[in-house]
Amino acid sequence: MEKKIIKRNKTKLFFAFLGSVLFVAAGFYILDKPMKLIPGLENIVGSAAIVFFGALSVFAFLFLMNNKPAxxxxxxxxxxxxxxxxxxxxxxxxxxxxxxxxxxxxxxxxxxxxxxxxxxxxxxxxxxxxxxxxxxxxxxxxxxxxxxxxxxxxxxxxxxxxxxxxxxxxxxx
Incomplete structure (x- = not known):
């Protein structure tokens, strides 16, 4: 059998990376400009967005840079x-x-x-x-x-x- 190599979908990975970076930016915005609707909630939401989507952006970036086949x-x-x-x-x-x-x-x-x-x-x-x-x-x-x-x-x-x-x-x- 001839070896079949299936590549990663780097387009979707790029959009996952871009989206996660935008959510990190939104998290910083929420922390910087709280709406004061529910005291303290902005800190939780902003911090959670930065941590979760920050980690996701790192993984997406690493996958983008990885040239191994899928x-x-x-x-x-x-x-x-x-x-x-x-x-x-x-x-x-x-x-x-x-x-x-x-x-x-x-x-x-x-x-x-x-x-x-x-x-x-x-x-x-x-x-x-x-x-x-x-x-x-x-x-x-x-x-x-x-x-x-x-x-x-x-x-x-x-x-x-x-x-x-x-x-x-x-x-x-």
């Missing part, structure tokens, strides 16, 4: 760098099925694996907690969001199925 599909498996909690390499023999989920108009491919704990435990701290959360919600710690890839998600799903079927015959769930 996903690599080759004869050994799938390599996932599509998100900050991407698990890296997933062997074909570890995969049990693929599903597409939709949450609030955002679609993503769930890669179900035999031993999710192995992929959860490859991380620590917040990444580990997020992988556990994904596993509890979707039955797998591995998800590839449509917004992060520069490829049609249905085509990528079909590519995954085709390559997995070639290696696993009639084991498709």
């Amino acid at each position: 996903v690599i599909v080759d004869e050994t498996g799938i390599t996932d760098y599509s998100t900050n909690i991407g698990v890296g390499h997933i062997k074909w023999e570890d995969i049990t099925e693929f599903t597409i989920r939709k949450v609030f108009n955002h679609r993503f491919i769930i890669v179900h694996v035999k031993n999710p704990e192995v992929y959860i435990n490859k991380a620590s701290g917040t990444k580990k907690w997020l992988r556990k959360r994904n596993n509890a919600m979707y039955g797998s710690p591995i998800s590839i969001p449509e917004n992060n890839i520069k490829h049609n998600i249905d085509e990528l799903y079909n590519l995954f199925l085709l390559e997995w079927e070639i290696r696993n015959g009639d084991k498709i769930a």
Whole structure:
């Protein structure tokens, strides 16, 4: 099989970065020019916007500067760098099925694996907690969001199925 490289969607990443920077600026504005509607609320809202969207802008910027592909599909498996909690390499023999989920108009491919704990435990701290959360919600710690890839998600799903079927015959769930 020829290696397939799926790139990041840098346009959407740029707009995520830009939007988060604007929310940080709004947070500073709220702190600088409080409306005095509810005493103290401006401090909480402004500070929360700066912290949350500040962190989001850093992650979006780092992803923008990162030239790694989002996903690599080759004869050994799938390599996932599509998100900050991407698990890296997933062997074909570890995969049990693929599903597409939709949450609030955002679609993503769930890669179900035999031993999710192995992929959860490859991380620590917040990444580990997020992988556990994904596993509890979707039955797998591995998800590839449509917004992060520069490829049609249905085509990528079909590519995954085709390559997995070639290696696993009639084991498709």
